[in-house]
Amino acid sequence: MVRILGLILLAAGPAWLGFHAAARLARRPSVLRDLAGALEEMGREVSFRLTPLPEIFARLAAERDGPVESVFAACAGGVDGLEERSMGEIWRSALRQADLDLDARSGRAMEELGSALGRCGGADLAAALDQAAAELRAAAGAADRETEQKGRMDRVLGLTAGAALFILLW
Amino acid sequence: MDERSAAARYLEAAALLPPRLRGPAEHLSPGDMARAEELRLRAGRPMTAAYPEGERPVPGTEEAVTAEDLERVLEIATRASLHTAQAQLVQGFFTVAGGHRVGVCGTAAVEGGQVRSLRQFSSLAIRVARSVPGAAASVLDKLWENGALRSTLLVSPPGAGKTTLLRELIRCISGGEGCPALRVGVADERGELAALRGGLSQFDVGPRTDVMDGCPKEKALLMLLRAMNPQVLAADEITDPADCAALSLAANCGVALLCSAHGAGLEDLERRPLYRDLLERKIFRRLVVIRRTGESRIYRVSRLW
Numbered sequence: 001m002v003r004i005l006g007l008i009l010l011a012a013g014p015a016w017l018g019f020h021a022a023a024r025l026a027r028r029p030s031v032l033r034d035l036a037g038a039l040e041e042m043g044r045e046v047s048f049r050l051t052p053l054p055e056i057f058a059r060l061a062a063e064r065d066g067p068v069e070s071v072f073a074a075c076a077g078g079v080d081g082l083e084e085r086s087m088g089e090i091w092r093s094a095l096r097q098a099d100l101d102l103d104a105r106s107g108r109a110m111e112e113l114g115s116a117l118g119r120c121g122g123a124d125l126a127a128a129l130d131q132a133a134a135e136l137r138a139a140a141g142a143a144d145r146e147t148e149q150k151g152r153m154d155r156v157l158g159l160t161a162g163a164a165l166f167i168l169l170w
Numbered sequence: 171m172d173e174r175s176a177a178a179r180y181l182e183a184a185a186l187l188p189p190r191l192r193g194p195a196e197h198l199s200p201g202d203m204a205r206a207e208e209l210r211l212r213a214g215r216p217m218t219a220a221y222p223e224g225e226r227p228v229p230g231t232e233e234a235v236t237a238e239d240l241e242r243v244l245e246i247a248t249r250a251s252l253h254t255a256q257a258q259l260v261q262g263f264f265t266v267a268g269g270h271r272v273g274v275c276g277t278a279a280v281e282g283g284q285v286r287s288l289r290q291f292s293s294l295a296i297r298v299a300r301s302v303p304g305a306a307a308s309v310l311d312k313l314w315e316n317g318a319l320r321s322t323l324l325v326s327p328p329g330a331g332k333t334t335l336l337r338e339l340i341r342c343i344s345g346g347e348g349c350p351a352l353r354v355g356v357a358d359e360r361g362e363l364a365a366l367r368g369g370l371s372q373f374d375v376g377p378r379t380d381v382m383d384g385c386p387k388e389k390a391l392l393m394l395l396r397a398m399n400p401q402v403l404a405a406d407e408i409t410d411p412a413d414c415a416a417l418s419l420a421a422n423c424g425v426a427l428l429c430s431a432h433g434a435g436l437e438d439l440e441r442r443p444l445y446r447d448l449l450e451r452k453i454f455r456r457l458v459v460i461r462r463t464g465e466s467r468i469y470r471v472s473r474l475w
Binding site for chain 2: 046050051052053054079082083084086087117118119120121122123124125
């Protein structure tokens with residue numbers, strides 16, 4: 001009985017890994033879309049209401065959750081140290097700390113956005129935000145396709161590996 | 171303002187600098203801090219401080235100012251929100267917390283004859299805002315006649331102390347110091363007179379003063395007139411025909427005006443159509459010309475009609 005329980009536990013490991021990898025893949029498009037939505041909201045606030053960035057950061061941190069919340073919360077807190085670190089540095093540090101799981105291209109777009117934050121007039125900043133949001137939306141579309149293909153494969157591989165381990169050790 | 175307070179105001183302005191320039195700027199002697207009127211940053215040149223006798227380099231900042239330094243100042247001054255200062259920036263300056271003024275030079279983007287934005291900044295001048303209690307004492311009683319405050323125009327070249335004198339007049343009139351107390355409405359378009367933050371004035375502008383902050387002068391004057399029932403209306407640096415139209419309207423409503431303008435004196439004003447028109451309409455009855463000699467200022471009050 002104990003042997004069977006041990007085998008089940010051993011077999012569950014690879015299956016869990018497969019499902020975990022699939023779940024992580026499935027999370028990416030929603031994080032990317034949430035972040036894109038936040039950037040679009042920033043763009044609207046900058047263009048139409050001339051809202052100061054610290055206020056936008058604080059509001060977005062309160063409205064969002066997960067890694068997107070932590071990006072904006074870190075920026076809202078970081079603005080108090082603007083005398084020591086530029087807004088670009090604060091932004092890049094916030095991106096690094098948050099578990100955004102960005103692909104190389106959208107990661108680059110987000111880092112580049114940091115150069116525009118705090119240093120551009122309204123029109124230029126809104127354009128930079130729109131461009132970064134468009135990159136993220138495109139990345140979310142690609143992540144959807146990847147989730148569909150690779151997510152199923154991860155789950156099947158995990159289950160197969162678990163079953164194979166169970167049979168081998170039986 | 172004593173030396174300690176004057177130095178504290180300087181330090182507030184120096185806090186706008188990026189760390190590599192801020193450190194040396196904060197290590198000037200207390201006397202120099204109290205006397206410094208501006209910090210001047212020009213790309214490719216060392217930073218200087220402007221004193222009444224002229225500009226001197228700030229010791230420890232021999233390395234030339236870079237474009238990055240200028241951008242950092244703007245970033246700090248606007249709390250990373252340059253877009254919120256855009257409307258002021260296209261006029262060449264904006265005002266920050268504490269009432270300090272940041273003058274900006276750079277490359278202008280022009281569209282349809284209007285400056286749309288400034289970029290590639292080349293120079294900044296951070297002017298330290300200070301109040302000078304007592305500055306109005308020698309002028310105030312000459313602005314009254316038969317128990318009524320007469321509309322007054324303060325005139326001087328830039329940097330001679332118009333805003334300081336105007337603020338001090340507002341404080342005295344509103345507080346009834348040396349004259350009957352009157353309600354004063356202030357059209358503080360650039361936030362230099364009262365420097366409101368969170369609805370509170372950072373300069374003492376008196377107990378009976380209502381401030382309209384950040385609003386174009388011509389609109390603010392009329393809003394104050396309609397909404398706050400002022401006995402005196404004050405506005406700094408009249409430069410636009412629309413301002414003059416609003417002043418003309420207010421003057422006909424029985425309100426005394428306190429305004430300032432750039433100029434060397436009456437002859438200078440009469441040569442410029444905008445002010446000639448104001449003078450011909452007899453909107454102002456008193457003219458105060460400010461002349462600067464070293465660290466002291468001479469106020470000459472004349473009767474216009």
